[in-house]
Amino acid sequence: MKQVLDRRYQTRPLQNWNKCRELRLKYYQDVASARQQGKLLIGGSAGGLSILPSGLGNAVWFGGETYGATVGADPAFSYPCMEATEAAGLGRDTCVYFRNYFGSMLLDKYYFGGSFPKADFYVQSHSCDVHSKWYQAASEHFGVPFFGIDMPPGPWGEDRTEERVNYFAGQLLDAIDWMEKVSGRKYDDEKFARAVINEWESARLWAEICVLNQTVPAPLDQKSMLVLFLPMMVLRGTDRSLEFYRELKAEVEERVRDGIAALATERYRYLHEGIPPWHFLRVFRILEEYGAVSLGSLYMFAMAGHWDVGEDGVWRPLPPFERLGVQFKNREDIARFYAETYIGNINYQGSFWSAAVKSRQVLQIYDQWHAEGVVMHLNRGCKGTGGYMLENRLELIKAGIPVVAYEGNAADRRDFDEAQVIDRLESFVESQGLTKISRE
Amino acid sequence: MITAGVDVGAETVKVVILKDGEVLASSIVKAGLDRQKSAEEAMGNALNAAKISKSNIQKITATGIGRKEISWATDMVTEIAAAAKGANKLFPSARTVIDIGAEESRGVKVNADGKVIDFAKNEKCAAGVGSFVESMSRAIETTVEQMGPLSLKSDKIIPMNVTCVVFAESEVVSLIHAKQTKEDIARAIHEAIATRTTSMVRRVGIEKDIALIGGVANNPGVIERLTQHLGTAPLVPKDPQLVGALGAALLAAS
Numbered sequence: 001m002k003q004v005l006d007r008r009y010q011t012r013p014l015q016n017w018n019k020c021r022e023l024r025l026k027y028y029q030d031v032a033s034a035r036q037q038g039k040l041l042i043g044g045s046a047g048g049l050s051i052l053p054s055g056l057g058n059a060v061w062f063g064g065e066t067y068g069a070t071v072g073a074d075p076a077f078s079y080p081c082m083e084a085t086e087a088a089g090l091g092r093d094t095c096v097y098f099r100n101y102f103g104s105m106l107l108d109k110y111y112f113g114g115s116f117p118k119a120d121f122y123v124q125s126h127s128c129d130v131h132s133k134w135y136q137a138a139s140e141h142f143g144v145p146f147f148g149i150d151m152p153p154g155p156w157g158e159d160r161t162e163e164r165v166n167y168f169a170g171q172l173l174d175a176i177d178w179m180e181k182v183s184g185r186k187y188d189d190e191k192f193a194r195a196v197i198n199e200w201e202s203a204r205l206w207a208e209i210c211v212l213n214q215t216v217p218a219p220l221d222q223k224s225m226l227v228l229f230l231p232m233m234v235l236r237g238t239d240r241s242l243e244f245y246r247e248l249k250a251e252v253e254e255r256v257r258d259g260i261a262a263l264a265t266e267r268y269r270y271l272h273e274g275i276p277p278w279h280f281l282r283v284f285r286i287l288e289e290y291g292a293v294s295l296g297s298l299y300m301f302a303m304a305g306h307w308d309v310g311e312d313g314v315w316r317p318l319p320p321f322e323r324l325g326v327q328f329k330n331r332e333d334i335a336r337f338y339a340e341t342y343i344g345n346i347n348y349q350g351s352f353w354s355a356a357v358k359s360r361q362v363l364q365i366y367d368q369w370h371a372e373g374v375v376m377h378l379n380r381g382c383k384g385t386g387g388y389m390l391e392n393r394l395e396l397i398k399a400g401i402p403v404v405a406y407e408g409n410a411a412d413r414r415d416f417d418e419a420q421v422i423d424r425l426e427s428f429v430e431s432q433g434l435t436k437i438s439r440e
Numbered sequence: 441m442i443t444a445g446v447d448v449g450a451e452t453v454k455v456v457i458l459k460d461g462e463v464l465a466s467s468i469v470k471a472g473l474d475r476q477k478s479a480e481e482a483m484g485n486a487l488n489a490a491k492i493s494k495s496n497i498q499k500i501t502a503t504g505i506g507r508k509e510i511s512w513a514t515d516m517v518t519e520i521a522a523a524a525k526g527a528n529k530l531f532p533s534a535r536t537v538i539d540i541g542a543e544e545s546r547g548v549k550v551n552a553d554g555k556v557i558d559f560a561k562n563e564k565c566a567a568g569v570g571s572f573v574e575s576m577s578r579a580i581e582t583t584v585e586q587m588g589p590l591s592l593k594s595d596k597i598i599p600m601n602v603t604c605v606v607f608a609e610s611e612v613v614s615l616i617h618a619k620q621t622k623e624d625i626a627r628a629i630h631e632a633i634a635t636r637t638t639s640m641v642r643r644v645g646i647e648k649d650i651a652l653i654g655g656v657a658n659n660p661g662v663i664e665r666l667t668q669h670l671g672t673a674p675l676v677p678k679d680p681q682l683v684g685a686l687g688a689a690l691l692a693a694s
Binding site for chain 1: 505517518519520521555556557558559561563
C-alpha cells in the first residue's frame with residue numbers, strides 16, 4: 001500500500017540544467033568538427049591532463065571516459081562497439097569505457113554522427129591500469145604521436161611530495177616541449193596559467209556545490225549531479241566551465257536559502273557509491289518512489305572537486321586561488337602547481353590505492369552529508385574506482401551503517417540484471433522501513 | 441480479518457489464506473508462462489479449500505519475482521520481507537533465515553519482530569538453488585525427489601565446481617565417466633549447494649536459530665550438508681515453500 005505523506009518540500013527544476021546539456025552537446029560537436037575548423041584535436045583521459053595543451057591555443061581535448069560512458073548509456077550503439085573491441089582480441093574484463101571508445105573507433109562510428117574523430121596526437125598519464133595503453137593503442141590505430149606520462153603511485157606517505165611532484169612536473173614540461181614539436185605551435189604560458197587557475201576555481205566551486213547538498217532537504221539529487229559534473233570532465237580549465245559552475249553555485253545557494261528540494265518527498269538520505277550504471281540511471285528514480293534521495297558519492301565528489309581533507313578527516317572545499325598566495329613566475333612554477341594538484345586528487349590518493357583510506361573517506365562523507373544508508377554499485381567495468389568495494393562495505397557495516405550492494409557494469413548492459421537489481425534495491429528500502437509514496 | 445499472500449516464484453505459485461492470523465487454506469501450482477493465470481489457478485484452489493470467495497478477502501499481498509504481474513493484489517512486498525515475516529511467525533527464535541527457491545537463494549538477518557536487519561542474495565548464477573538440483577538430477581538420471589535420499593546413502597566428499605550450473609553439469613558428466621556412484625555424486629551436488637549457501641549467509645552473519653525455508657528445504661540431502669556447514673541443524677517447517685506466501689499474508693494483515 002502506498003503511503004500518503006503529510007509533508008512535502010517545495011521543488012522546482014534546475015535553471016542550469018538545459019545549459020549544462022547544451023554545453024555537453026556543443027562539446028561533442030566541437031570534437032567532431034575541430035580539425036575542419038583548423039583546431040588541434042588532442043586525445044586522452046576525460047579530465048585528465050586536458051588542460052596541458054591549453055598553451056597551444058585553439059585546441060579541443062577529446063576525453064575518452066566520458067565518451068565511453070555516453071556510448072555505454074545506449075546499449076543499441078554500445079553492443080556492436082564492445083563486440084568489435086572483443087573481436088580485436090581484448091578481454092571482456094578490460095575497462096568498459098575503453099571497450100566502448102575503442103570499438104566506436106574500430107567501427108569508425110562517432111556516437112554524435114559521422115566518422116570517429118581522429119586526434120592529432122595523444123597525451124596521457126598512467127592514472128590507472130588501462131589509461132596509457134588505451135591512448136597508445138588509439139595513436140597506433142591512427143598513426144599519430146603519443147606521449148605517455150608516468151604517474152607516481154599514491155597515496156602520499158611521509159616521504160612524499162618533493163620527489164613525486166618534481167618527477168611528475170618534469171614530465172609535464174617534457175610533454176610541453178614535445179607538443180610544440182609535433183604541433184609546430186609555440187606554447188603560451190599565460191594560456192596555460194589561465195587554464196590551471198580556471199580548473200582550480202571550477203573544481204573548488206564543484207566542491208562547494210557538493211557541500212551545499214549537506215542541507216536537509218537536499219537541493220540536488222545525484223542523478224542530476226552526474227550530468228552537472230560533466231563540464232568539469234570535458235571542459236576542464238575553460239572559461240565556459242568556470243562560468244557554468246559560478247552560475248550553478250549561485251542557483252544552488254538560492255535553492256538552499258528558499259528550502260527548495262530536489263525530491264519533494266525526501267525522507268531518507270543515502271549515498272550511491274561507485275560509478276553508476278549509465279544505461280540504467282533509473283536506479284535513482286526507483287528509490288525516489290520511496291522518498292529516498294541520493295546525495296552523492298566519493299567518486300562524484302572527488303573526481304571533479306578540489307578538497308582539503310585535514311587531519312580531522314573533514315572534507316572542505318579548497319580556498320579560492322587568489323587566497324593561496326601563489327605567484328607563477330615561469331612555466332616551471334605552473335607545471336609544479338599543476339602536478340601537485342593533479343596527483344593530490346582525492347581519488348588518486350585514496351580510492352585507487354587503499355581500501356582503508358577509501359573506507360575512511362566514505363564514512364566521513366556519510367557523516368558530513370547526513371546520510372542514513374549506502375547503496376553500492378559493484379561496477380565490474382572499472383578496476384580503479386570499483387576497487388575495494390566489498391572491503392568498504394564491511395567497514396560500513398562495522399560502523400552500523402545499512403548497506404546494500406548490487407552487481408553491474410557502468411557501461412556494459414550485458415553485465416546488468418535489471419530484475420535482480422530492482423529486487424535488491426526494493427528489499428533494501430523495505431528493510432529501512434520505507435514504503436512507496438503515493439503521488440497524491 | 442481475512443488476508444491472502446501470493447508468492448509468484450520462478451517454478452511455482454503459492455497462495456496462503458489467513459483468517460485472523462491463522463491459516464485457512466493454501467495452494468501450490470506450477471508456474472506457467474502466464475503467471476497471472478497460474479496465480480488465478482492457485483488462488484482458486486485455495487479459495488475452494490477455504491470455502492470462501494475472493495470478495496471475502498480484505499487484502500491480498502503479492503511477493504516473489506513475478507509479484508508485479510498480479511494485477512488483483514492490493515499490495516506488494518519483496519521476497520526478503522515476506523520470508524522474514526513468515527519465518528518469524530513459525531520460528532520466533534530464528535535470527536537467520538535461509539530461503540532457497542528455484543532460482544534464488546537468500547540469507548536474511550531478522551530481529552525478534554521479523555524485521556529485516558540485513559540480507560544477501562546469490563549472484564547471477566543459479567548454482568546452489570533449486571533449478572541446479574533439478575538440472576543435476578537429470579544429469580544422473582534420477583528424479584529431483586530422489587536426490588536427497590540418494591545422497592544420504594553416501595559418506596564420500598567429492599569437491600565440485602560451485603560457480604556455474606553449466607560447468608557443474610560438465611563436472612557431473614566427468615564424475616559419471618569416472619565411475620562415481622549416483623549416491624556420491626548426489627552428495628557432492630548437495631555439498632556444493634551447502635558451501636555456496638553458507639558462504640552467502642556469512643555475508644550477513646550467522647546467528648542462531650537458523651530457519652531454512654523455500655522448496656529446497658524439502659531436500660534432506662541439502663539439510664544434512666547445511667547442518668554440517670552451519671554447525672547446527674536448521675529449523676525446517678512442514679511446508680517450507682509456503683513460508684513466503686505466509687509472510688505476505690501476515691504483512692497484508694499488519
